[in-house]
Amino acid sequence: MTASPPHFSPRVLAVANQKGGVGKTTTAINLGTALAAVGEQVLIIDLDPQGNASTGLGIPRTAQMRSTYHVLIGEARLHHVIVESGIPRLDCAPSSMDLLGAEIELSDFDRKTFRLADAISVLSRETGLRYDYILLDCPPSLNLLTINAFCAADAVFVPLQCEFFALEGLSQLLKTVERVRVNLNPRLVIQGVVLTMYDRRNSLSEQVAEDVRSVLGDKVYETVIPRNVRVSEAPSHGKPVLLYDNNCIGSQAYIRLASEMIRRERNLRVA
Numbered sequence: 371m372t373a374s375p376p377h378f379s380p381r382v383l384a385v386a387n388q389k390g391g392v393g394k395t396t397t398a399i400n401l402g403t404a405l406a407a408v409g410e411q412v413l414i415i416d417l418d419p420q421g422n423a424s425t426g427l428g429i430p431r432t433a434q435m436r437s438t439y440h441v442l443i444g445e446a447r448l449h450h451v452i453v454e455s456g457i458p459r460l461d462c463a464p465s466s467m468d469l470l471g472a473e474i475e476l477s478d479f480d481r482k483t484f485r486l487a488d489a490i491s492v493l494s495r496e497t498g499l500r501y502d503y504i505l506l507d508c509p510p511s512l513n514l515l516t517i518n519a520f521c522a523a524d525a526v527f528v529p530l531q532c533e534f535f536a537l538e539g540l541s542q543l544l545k546t547v548e549r550v551r552v553n554l555n556p557r558l559v560i561q562g563v564v565l566t567m568y569d570r571r572n573s574l575s576e577q578v579a580e581d582v583r584s585v586l587g588d589k590v591y592e593t594v595i596p597r598n599v600r601v602s603e604a605p606s607h608g609k610p611v612l613l614y615d616n617n618c619i620g621s622q623a624y625i626r627l628a629s630e631m632i633r634r635e636r637n638l639r640v641a
């Protein structure tokens with residue numbers, strides 16, 4: 371019998387959708403927390419100038435702090451900006467408003483689409499930090515920051531809000547992923563799609579879910595994240611909803627999402 375080799379390369383997932391307000395950050399924080407709760411080492415990298423992943427984890431943002439911006443422009447190593455979230459096994463590389471200018475600043479850099487990929491490979495190679503999952507919280511745009519995430523990622527995880535135009539924006543996202551796969555990062559695939567803010571009382575939610583499943587098949591997670599006020603209250607307390615109210619339906623859904631992800635990841639490794 372051969373022991374399976376120690377797997378130290380992290381699984382890097384870009385949590386992306388160019389639409390704002392669809393649940394990317396909420397999913398990065400709460401999926402990350404749920405994965406950490408079952409023993410996975412997790413790093414959330416905040417790539418949105420808004421920094422909601424950082425503040426939602428209770429990490430204060432100060433003008434002097436070093437952030438993912440400094441990593442991208444080469445002024446800091448990734449491990450120098452990583453902070454502990456206070457939640458066991460969950461760390462965060464926070465963002466800062468400077469990221470707003472990164473797109474223009476990076477345009478003159480070598481390997482401008484691979485700045486994050488290079489930083490992550492240095493982290494894995496040269497430090498003792500071992501993460502099972504690295505979740506990249508992307509900004510609401512298909513800009514150079516998101517392209518950096520796609521070049522650094524093994525796969526894209528897409529939160530999709532159950533609303534009328536959900537599928538329309540998705541085709542643009544899928545096209546971009548395909549373009550990056552062909553030109554920049556051949557291993558990039560869609561890991562999965564999770565329906566967010568599902569409202570059981572609204573027949574539109576159900577209709578959208580059906581449409582999305584008929585187009586994307588088993589890429590769509592069985593787990594659906596319901597609209598739940600506790601989920602939206604948690605960030606103002608600087609906590610994942612799993613810590614704010616562990617029993618609410620939103621927390622329960624994110625726990626199920628993490629188990630489904632682990633199950634799917636295991637199946638991918640076996641296949």
Ligand code: ADP
Pocket residue numbers: 389390391392393394395396397422510566567568595596597598599601602603605620
């Ligand atoms: P994005 O990162 O895609 O812009 P967010 O995760 O910040 O989206 O979510 C947008 C808003 O919707 C936030 O105010 C968040 O608290 C709220 N929200 C996200 N998911 C849920 C949910 N399942 N139920 C209720 N509110 C939610």
Ligand code: MG
Pocket residue numbers: 394395396418422508509
């Ligand atoms: Mg966000």
